[in-house]
Amino acid sequence: xxxxxxxxxxxxxxxxxxxxxxxxxxxxxxxxxxxxxxxxxxxxxxxxxxxxxxxxxxxxxxxxxxxxxxxxxxxxxxxxxxxxxxxxxxxxxxxxxxxxxxxxxxxxxxxxxxxxxxxxxxxxxxxxxxxxxxxxxxxxxxxxxxxxxxxxxxxxxxxxxxxxxxxx
Numbered sequence: 001x002x003x004x005x006x007x008x009x010x011x012x013x014x015x016x017x018x019x020x021x022x023x024x025x026x027x028x029x030x031x032x033x034x035x036x037x038x039x040x041x042x043x044x045x046x047x048x049x050x051x052x053x054x055x056x057x058x059x060x061x062x063x064x065x066x067x068x069x070x071x072x073x074x075x076x077x078x079x080x081x082x083x084x085x086x087x088x089x090x091x092x093x094x095x096x097x098x099x100x101x102x103x104x105x106x107x108x109x110x111x112x113x114x115x116x117x118x119x120x121x122x123x124x125x126x127x128x129x130x131x132x133x134x135x136x137x138x139x140x141x142x143x144x145x146x147x148x149x150x151x152x153x154x155x156x157x158x159x160x161x162x163x164x165x166x167x168x
Contacts (some may be wrong), residue, residue, distance in 0.1 A: 009128040010136070013070060013117040018116050019146055021073065022112040023151055031106040034157040038082060040106055045077040046110055048133055049112065053119070068119035072133045076145050078161055079108035094137055111148060113141045 027033070050073040057066050081103040115137050146163045154160050 005128040006131055006135075008121075009124050009132045012119060012121040012124060013132065014120060015140060016069070016116040016118050018113060018115050018141055020111060020144075020148070021108065021114045021149075025109050025156060026107070027156065028104065028106045033107065033159065040080040040082055040159065043079050043081055044140065045075075045079075045110075047075055048137070049073040049075050051130060051133055054131070057156065068122070070117045070119050070129060071136045072115045072117075073112055074115065074137055074141050075110065076111050076141070077110040078156065078163075080106045080161070082106050083085065103108055107156070109149060109152055111145065113144060115140050119157055139166055 050071075052166075054069045054071065055066055056069060057064060059065075059068045083103050084101045142163075142165075144163075149161055149163055151158070
């Protein structure tokens with residue numbers, strides 16, 4: 001992708017809105033974060049789910065206008081997992097079972113954020129729009145995700161999950 005096409009997309013998108021579309025918080029039935037103090041591993045996930053381009057017509061005071069919207073559905077997730085404990089040397093059967101066991105998910109928080117941009121120009125290349133979504137949208141959504149994680153883990157009495165800031 002030539003840099004000039006990417007720059008053209010950046011120059012012709014106006015950020016409009018970022019909002020939460022869907023979310024889940026699930027805790028393992030046997031896990032009570034308020035009273036359990038074992039150390040848990042933090043795992044992160046993020047991916048672009050859907051890119052859409054929509055044309056809206058709106059009427060204000062008898063005037064009709066059209067607005068082209070480029071939307072990015074970004075799914076983010078974080079989970080706390082408990083790694084299998086190290087088996088004792090005395091129990092070979094336990095050791096073999098532990099080698100094949102997966103980490104146990106104790107808590108998982110996911111969210112779909114939608115980032116909307118107005119297209120100032122028609123005919124922008126889909127590949128360049130996809131590259132913009134890949135390179136730029138996370139920077140726009142990340143502060144909302146950080147605040148959301150902080151708020152939700154506090155409400156659920158989960159251990160703090162630090163999310164780094166992203167530098168441009």
